[in-house]
Amino acid sequence: MKSRPFNAPATPQWTPRRSAGGARKEATERVSLKAPGFETTGWTLNVSRGGLRAIVEERLTLGVEYEITVGDAPAPRRAVLVWSQEQADGQIVGLKYTDVDGSLPPPDGSAPPREE
Numbered sequence: 001m002k003s004r005p006f007n008a009p010a011t012p013q014w015t016p017r018r019s020a021g022g023a024r025k026e027a028t029e030r031v032s033l034k035a036p037g038f039e040t041t042g043w044t045l046n047v048s049r050g051g052l053r054a055i056v057e058e059r060l061t062l063g064v065e066y067e068i069t070v071g072d073a074p075a076p077r078r079a080v081l082v083w084s085q086e087q088a089d090g091q092i093v094g095l096k097y098t099d100v101d102g103s104l105p106p107p108d109g110s111a112p113p114r115e116e
Helices: none
Strands: 030-035 038-048 051-056 065-070 077-087 090-097
Touching: 030 051, 038 090, 051 077
Parallel strands: none
Antiparallel strands: 030 038, 030 065, 038 051, 051 090, 065 077, 077 090
């Protein structure tokens, strides 16, 4: 099925496309995911300011919050698993960062203070 044009109503021939996380950028960086008693690695497929899509070999659990490190990032970020798709050789997953509110920057261009 095709994605529908921006202003077209949702109908059986058009499926809505989720783009709340902002523009996506293709990426192929190593990603590390950790939760209490669990750790695995995978590869990013794309990233946005709201989260990322990755492929992992070990199964992740929907709704669980993970500490993720992408590439050589200086500090990990927290993200929750919001969707997954089983594959023969692993799982494609969608993770939403928990440290962002919404998908649009504030109107004045400032970012909210980060909690340390």
